[in-house]
Amino acid sequence: MDNRSYVSWELMNSFLIDAFVGYGVPKEDAAICADVLLESDRRGIESHGCNRFKPIYIDRIKKGTLLPTTQIEIVKETPTTVVMDAHDGMGMVASHKMMEMLIEKAKKNGMAGGAIRNSTHYGIAGYWTSMASKEGLIGLTGTNARPSIAPTFGVENMMGTNPLTFSLPTDEEFPFCLDCATSIVQRGRIEYYAREGKETPAGTVISEKGEAMTDSNEILKALVDGTAALAPLGGIGDELAGYKGYGYAAVVEILSAALSGGQFMKALSGVDENGKPKMYHLGHFFFVIDPDAFMGRETFKKTAGDICRALRASKKAPGSDRIYTAGEKEYLVWLERKEKGVPVNKGVQKDIIEVRNALDLPYKFDFEESV
């Protein structure tokens, strides 16, 4: 049962830009934000695409916890590094500027790194690393987020879902792109389950009593209350090496805050001690490496492609007919959606109409008959 409707990429892009502009985002910035959200849908990562457009961006602008205009302050700059303060503006706009700077620096100096403080949700982490891989460069990024993951042997949500994301250029049509949270499931995925009315798989979320939780709406509330937490990659306890996922989450938590001199953990909850909304003050980090400063971009791409091809060609498990490499499924989704358009479920359709009406924008969508 597909309760989704499809909207053309051009129409949705245009609408998103106008909607962001309607809420005070400068046009050029709005185009960046729309592209980041749509890239998520292009890759089939609905949890971070149009699904989040209203609740995570528009609603926060209205609430005042996200500023539509982004005052980017360059706190520090060297030939290989940049530290920015985004002053609670659009994280996607600051990150875009950051990656442009780092790509230029990496091409000149072989390597470059940057960190942003006082930022906000920057969309899919893989968008930023892909900016590098499109240029034949290696991209690495991470971000902290509202506390969700409990440490091994703990039950308290202490760290964000903290993606540790790599894009590596290959000689194929698409890069190797590993864009994943260091928890088993991430918050956006649970938001998506909630919107779809689905349960969250057991074993991925623990209550403060150490019990498994599966009700997606309850989990989202409990994650904010601090009465539930996500298990790190590797699972609860140390039997299957959950301490490794916990360790990678901590690496991201530390690099996101310590390089930028920004905030971390409980300070990122988005609510103050009285339960009132406050700024998120997120931190991100980014690294760009130019293989030309090593054995060359073509050598890198060829080897990366050879490794991906060998992995796919390796012996399948009984009952499995295909092995994927990171970024491949996302590319296949794009090939399928290219003509079809952006899938929008009932919840997103409602969001779109609400924003369209509030701003009195001259848009009409095919799905409106059925809403």
Added chain:
Amino acid sequence: MDNRSYVSWELMNSFLIDAFVGYGVPKEDAAICADVLLESDRRGIESHGCNRFKPIYIDRIKKGTLLPTTQIEIVKETPTTVVMDAHDGMGMVASHKMMEMLIEKAKKNGMAGGAIRNSTHYGIAGYWTSMASKEGLIGLTGTNARPSIAPTFGVENMMGTNPLTFSLPTDEEFPFCLDCATSIVQRGRIEYYAREGKETPAGTVISEKGEAMTDSNEILKALVDGTAALAPLGGIGDELAGYKGYGYAAVVEILSAALSGGQFMKALSGVDENGKPKMYHLGHFFFVIDPDAFMGRETFKKTAGDICRALRASKKAPGSDRIYTAGEKEYLVWLERKEKGVPVNKGVQKDIIEVRNALDLPYKFDFEESV
């Protein structure tokens, strides 16, 4: 039942150096190798310490698959990068030289990265990142290895246990150091289980038929034969996000070979098509980042320490009384072993005596009465 004996650190260090020298390793290089092995024991990582001294180093030198003298060729060098060819010499010696160069470059230019090809086992990955964190710098390294990990939905051992290792300096007595394989268990751990006569935990190794294996000696053989493989972090299949661990293993496989222009996967098996021993031709990569090119080393250390302390102080799971941060257990082991000495089990005792006798070295060990 502790079947281990303890040897003083000084005595063991002196013995290891003389043993390496006895097999043709230059004295200065031998001191590096001994320190890397002992650092593993200091941290409680027996799987990579004296346990490996004979089988992984001495025996291979004798077999001719590891050259005792290390001809380090600088293939490429820029102000921020280094590519080396280790010409099948001691990986630990080449890695030590690499980290010295990168630390100097990072202090000068903010960031530095390096890759080594045609190398051999470089010991615990955390040794190299700790060289950076001791100087207040961030260290990141990874290495490929004999194929062991199967991709998600696959059963064939395609990638090494491929550690992705970080050391982050803190304001505490010890750094945050996450030194772990991207499989659930690593090969060295299974070697250790085998030497201790223990089973390998179920669910961490799969046979080519997709069945679980637990016999440690059988697993080691099957990993070489290619009839078993290690599951990536996150486990078999995709239910608990095994594709993430698989993805990180692939990141390490790609970076280890593609930056250095080196070999990868099946080419690293250590045996040729006729089953005869051959050179390993491993690849490693290293990155060093100076927080002084961001918001300063002291800011970094303070934030990293604050995050570690907050994690440890967070709410424990029922039945758990302590939460650790990465590198903490290793530091606690060192505090305990500092006075006690290096623990050596029966197998290692036998190795030591064998090597001592073969080289006619003037050493006498307390454990000899009981061997």
